[in-house]
Amino acid sequence: MTTTRWAILGPGDIGGWFARALPRSTHGTLHGIASSNPDRAAAFAAMHGAPVTGTYDEILARDDIDAVYISTVNTTHADLAVAALTAGKAVLCEKPVSTTAAELERVLLTAEACGLPFVEAFKHRFGPFARALDATVGARDVHGPLHLAASFGFAAGERTGRLFDPEIGGGAILDVGGYPVSLAVALAAAAGIDPADLTVTSVSGRVGETGVDEHAVATITAAEFTAQVECSIIETLPRSALVTGSNGSILLPDAFGGRRDSAASFIVQAGGRDRVVEVPTIDPFAAEADAVSLALLERRTEAPEMPWSYSRSIAGLLDDWRAGLDR
Incomplete structure (x- = not known):
């Protein structure tokens, strides 16, 4: 090549x-x-x-x-x-x-x-961690209905710069809200749910003086699947996630990895036993x-790690999340 x-x-x-x-x-x-x-x-x-x-x-x-x-x-x-x-x-x-x-x-x-x-x-969609998580959900090790709780947030400090400028696409939802939303889309797809069927059913949050969303929460639903997602640029939030089903759960202590290394493990809790799934880390970029x-x-034209159907679903959900907040 x-x-x-x-x-x-x-x-x-x-x-x-x-x-x-x-x-x-x-x-x-x-x-x-x-x-x-x-x-x-x-x-x-x-x-x-x-x-x-x-x-x-x-x-x-x-x-x-x-x-x-x-x-x-x-x-x-x-x-x-x-x-x-x-x-x-x-x-x-x-x-x-x-x-x-x-x-x-x-x-x-x-x-x-x-x-x-x-x-x-x-970046968290590329590498062994995402493949192993998709496979675990697809194998129904923890079966539905499934519920995901995921967040991503940090405290930016002063309310200045690109994050707080609505003219250049600032705000928590566009900056970091896509992380938990993209996780919801990928897990739903792994569970056999068409990402196009996901909808935002409730929204709450804070809009700051500059007109951007500073902290926001949304509920995303489809048949046999719900997700509670949260993001912030004024508060540090856990970057962990939890998937629960009728017979157990999947705990992601680090759901998104870092800029240098991808996430390394998650824990499957089902049948009265805990199983740690460990994978090699890679440079996500x-x-x-x-x-x-x-x-x-x-x-x-597409990469299987992040197909266009995922991007379309994420963009639509972010649109609806933003539109649901009072500005």
Whole structure:
């Protein structure tokens, strides 16, 4: 397999994590950096050893770029993804792909028309942990009806910057709410439930003075499945999760892993016994990159770790969660 030559669109903090991870991928190498700020792009490229820099248009016009990683602010993801796909590049896009489900659909339709991979970067979906968890739920080791409780939150400190700016897609739901929602979507799918059948049935939360949701809770339901999800940018919340069924539970002490290492284990409690499932950890950013590289090699538009049906369901649920809060 030829090496996938990557460009990072948006040389920020998350882009730095991706740049540092690429040497640990099997198929990828960092080749270019794009930014609206030439000096910032050049400094980032020098730090991480990328040979070419330029504006977004300049980098997308190059023939020596095979794939791009989009790590700009939320409101710019969709336009950059469409531009990259139209320019013939595979795309790995930081979550959320967009601030609305309609914008996500525009991106997916473009990827379909271009016949190129597009993958949403929910990093916890890539690697052995997610595969083992999906298999456990699919095997009905703990059987339904299933209930998931999951959260993700942190205290941002001062209410300034991108997280608290509604004009660039700030707020807890778009920043971290996708983590528990994506877990709900994946577990429902593993249990044989169509992700499209999931709906938001109740919402509560706090909207701050800047107009963004700062803390939010939602209930998501389908037949034989419910999820209570919570997120915050003003309060530290557990990053654990608990799946309960009629005969036991699955405890995820670390449901989402970190930026350097994926989660390593979960506990199945059923039949009066506890069983610890341990898996190897991987670099989640490197795994995301390799998923795109393999899709390119095999001429697929989707990655099985994060199929478009999951992205569609997540985007719709986030839309409804946000719409349900009083602003």
